[in-house]
Amino acid sequence: xxxxxxxxxxxxxxxxxxxxxxxxxxxxxxxxxxxxxxxxxxxxxxxxxxxxxxxxxxxxxxxxxxxxxxxxxxxxxxxxxxxxxxxxxxxxxxxxxxxxxxxxxxxxxxxxxxxxxxxxxxxxxxxxxxxxxxxxxxxxxxxxxxxxxxxxxxxxxxxxxxxxxxxxxxxxxxxxxxxxxxxxxxxxxxxxxxxxxxxxxxxxxxxxxxxxxxxxxxxxxxxxxxxxxxxxxxxxxxxxxxxxxxxxxxxxxxxxxxxxxxxxxxxxxxxxxxxxxxxxxxxxxxxxxxxxxxxxxxxxxxx
Amino acid sequence: xxxxxxxxxxxxxxxxxxxxxxxxxxxxxxxxxxxxxxxxxxxxxxxxxxxxxxxxxxxxxxxxxxxxxxxxxxxxxxxxxxxxxxxxxxxxxxxxxxxxxxxxxxxxxxxxxxxxxxxxxxxxxxxxxxxxxxxxxxxxxxxxxxxxxxxxxxxxxxxxxxxxxxxxxxxxxxxxxxxxxxxxxxxxxxxxxxxxxxxxxxxxxxxxxxxxxxxxxxxxxxxxxxxxxxxxxxxxxxxxxxx
Numbered sequence: 001x002x003x004x005x006x007x008x009x010x011x012x013x014x015x016x017x018x019x020x021x022x023x024x025x026x027x028x029x030x031x032x033x034x035x036x037x038x039x040x041x042x043x044x045x046x047x048x049x050x051x052x053x054x055x056x057x058x059x060x061x062x063x064x065x066x067x068x069x070x071x072x073x074x075x076x077x078x079x080x081x082x083x084x085x086x087x088x089x090x091x092x093x094x095x096x097x098x099x100x101x102x103x104x105x106x107x108x109x110x111x112x113x114x115x116x117x118x119x120x121x122x123x124x125x126x127x128x129x130x131x132x133x134x135x136x137x138x139x140x141x142x143x144x145x146x147x148x149x150x151x152x153x154x155x156x157x158x159x160x161x162x163x164x165x166x167x168x169x170x171x172x173x174x175x176x177x178x179x180x181x182x183x184x185x186x187x188x189x190x191x192x193x194x195x196x197x198x199x200x201x202x203x204x205x206x207x208x209x210x211x212x213x214x215x216x217x218x219x220x221x222x223x224x225x226x227x228x229x230x231x232x233x234x235x236x237x238x239x240x241x242x243x244x245x246x247x248x249x250x251x252x253x254x255x256x257x258x259x260x261x262x263x264x265x266x267x268x269x270x271x272x273x274x275x276x277x278x279x280x281x282x283x284x285x286x287x288x289x290x291x292x293x294x295x296x297x298x299x300x301x302x303x
Numbered sequence: 304x305x306x307x308x309x310x311x312x313x314x315x316x317x318x319x320x321x322x323x324x325x326x327x328x329x330x331x332x333x334x335x336x337x338x339x340x341x342x343x344x345x346x347x348x349x350x351x352x353x354x355x356x357x358x359x360x361x362x363x364x365x366x367x368x369x370x371x372x373x374x375x376x377x378x379x380x381x382x383x384x385x386x387x388x389x390x391x392x393x394x395x396x397x398x399x400x401x402x403x404x405x406x407x408x409x410x411x412x413x414x415x416x417x418x419x420x421x422x423x424x425x426x427x428x429x430x431x432x433x434x435x436x437x438x439x440x441x442x443x444x445x446x447x448x449x450x451x452x453x454x455x456x457x458x459x460x461x462x463x464x465x466x467x468x469x470x471x472x473x474x475x476x477x478x479x480x481x482x483x484x485x486x487x488x489x490x491x492x493x494x495x496x497x498x499x500x501x502x503x504x505x506x507x508x509x510x511x512x513x514x515x516x517x518x519x520x521x522x523x524x525x526x527x528x529x530x531x532x533x534x535x536x537x538x539x540x541x542x543x544x545x546x
Contacts, residue, residue: 171405178391178402184353185389190377190406190456 009266014142016258024254025156029211030231031246033204039180040200046108049228050115055212056219078209085205119221233279239293304329310359319345321515336499337512343495351383382458388449392438403455422451443474460491
């Protein structure tokens with residue numbers, strides 16, 4: 001292992017870290033979507049990635065096809081995605097409220113297939129460019145990042161903060177936390193549990209929409225599966241249901257996805273085709289060694 | 304106050320309640336006793352809307368509440384304290400109590416504060432531990448918290464499921480003393496207990512359930528003396544230690 005290549009690798013690290021942070025932010029938002037629905041309903045929503053798809057596709061429709069000003073297009077895209085989340089809950093999940101959780105999970109797999117088909121029907125098939133919030137690059141020695149990167153970072157920090165405040169400071173947020181701790185007790189203090197399920201899909205779709213938007217410049221009907229798997233991995237790695245877990249898991253996954261292939265390429269001279277295998281490897285490793293996740297406290301059995 | 308007429312409920316295809324008739328009078332403590340699996344808990348769950356009622360009717364102050372959603376029933380003034388307390392373990396004692404007042408509008412903040420002071424007065428230990436996570440409380444304290452949380456919704460009627468479960472005799476005595484006090488304050492209580500002795504001793508009227516049916520009913524004092532109750536309730540076996 002030549003010393004020179006290790007020095008090269010270390011020299012590249014700031015760039016890997018910047019790229020990793022940008023991807024990590026998107027994974028964080030997707031992972032939080034998984035967590036919110038899981039906490040309020042016990043459901044793993046396999047259509048979470050498709051919420052991201054809709055975010056990107058709607059941004060294209062409003063921003064490019066209709067040519068609306070970017071801020072308007074962004075807000076409309078997020079709203080439209082949130083509405084799809086709410087419709088999904090009312091039309092697919094609510095009717096299954098008395099069925100087992102596994103039935104509802106299978107329904108979300110169906111929703112994911114349906115959404116992907118809709119994406120292919122109504123939008124062009126090839127990946128296309130969604131307008132970036134700001135164009136151009138910023139270079140500081142060793143690192144070049146796009147201006148979009150700052151938006152990604154900023155929007156993620158704001159989203160995480162708002163979600164945290166929502167769950168800890170608002171009535172509806174507390175009620176959703178109560179549902180996540182004990183759904184039956186929540187209904188017995190008068191919380192409308194099915195309404196909380198609706199809110200959770202609304203919120204998760206909103207976050208998914210934001211993730212899809214900042215995943216720009218490219219949007220495609222096929223992006224859901226990819227982002228869904230990455231977000232799910234981030235959620236499980238951090239500890240399913242835990243907000244800080246989502247942040248940790250998203251960052252760890254984003255960084256390792258850059259650093260490991262970078263190391264393999266620069267130092268060992270192996271091809272870069274392994275990037276997507278990192279998520280699978282990380283998921284399996286964490287499930288084997290620490291199934292409750294990096295942050296999770298373990299599953300509390302309710303008697 | 305609460306009238307259960309000919310109610311049947313099922314778990315899957317198993318008939319857990321068979322044509323139950325029951326009356327809980329306003330301002331009284333009514334108790335349902337019976338062995339494990341007799342259907343007592345199921346009956347409370349049917350009343351509070353946690354499980355569907357297949358046949359029959361449940362009426363509360365003259366209104367039909369059969370198969371209403373649980374949160375609507377809470378809103379009407381019935382508060383159910385479930386078996387096993389079910390406090391919000393990873394929330395503080397005070398957060399649990401605030402959630403108890405979830406349905407009361409924000410403009411009643413002052414009254415909610417007063418009620419908080421009231422439950423801390425009944426259960427001083429909760430006041431001492433209001434910042435503590437509910438999951439770290441002892442069983443008795445969790446039972447007190449569950450009762451206090453139910454009181455925060457300002458109910459007119461309490462459904463109370465096995466408050467004595469897993470508790471030491473002294474703690475059980477404390478809890479029942481509190482129930483008496485709440486009864487004095489005007490609450491109507493429907494109590495489910497395995498511990499027939501202590502339940503009947505605080506109650507006005509009692510029902511004995513077995514295998515999903517009401518087998519016997521009568522004044523609590525009378526039931527306490529009855530020989531039949533031992534046969535029905537204890538399944539014609541040797542009476543175990545009670546209390």
